[in-house]
Amino acid sequence: QVQLVESGGGLVQAGGSLRLSCAASGRTFSSTAMGWFRQAPGKEREFVATISWGGGSTDYADAVKGRFTISRDNAKNTVYLQMNSLKPEDTAVYYCARGRGYSAAYSGWEHDYWGQGTQVTVSS
Numbered sequence: 001q002v003q004l005v006e007s008g009g010g011l012v013q014a015g016g017s018l019r020l021s022c023a024a025s026g027r028t029f030s031s032t033a034m035g036w037f038r039q040a041p042g043k044e045r046e047f048v049a050t051i052s053w054g055g056g057s058t059d060y061a062d063a064v065k066g067r068f069t070i071s072r073d074n075a076k077n078t079v080y081l082q083m084n085s086l087k088p089e090d091t092a093v094y095y096c097a098r099g100r101g102y103s104a105a106y107s108g109w110e111h112d113y114w115g116q117g118t119q120v121t122v123s124s
Contacts, residue, residue, distance in 0.1 A: 002026040002113040004096050009118030012086055016122070020081040022096030022115055030054075030074035033099030035111055036081045038092035038120075045108060048094070049081060053102035064090070086122045093117040 008020040033052050039045040049070035051058045058070050069082040079096055097111035105111060
């Protein structure tokens with residue numbers, strides 16, 4: 001059984017930064033892609049960022065490109081999302097998810113395990 005636990009969310013002013021962490025249990029962490037998604041109130045869940053199994057390939061949603069950075073430490077079974085220059089429209093619950101394969105993945109169905117989410121609120 002795989003468990004994903006996010007942390008690092010909180011309240012921040014516009015222009016500020018937060019770093020989210022996602023700690024994973026299970027021995028397959030280093031062989032699968034990982035992703036971050038978010039869901040704002042009244043909106044559909046949306047893709048934020050993805051990273052391949054070894055960290056060599058990353059990609060981002062256009063809305064966060066240039067501001068967010070995804071990374072991973074396979075020795076610690078942890079994936080991170082560094083969020084800079086935060087905007088009020090970044091307010092959402094952020095979820096990490098494990099990819100079904102080793103390549104970067106973009107849609108929800110390409111991920112099989114999800115964390116419980118961490119709230120990020122950006123005030124204007």
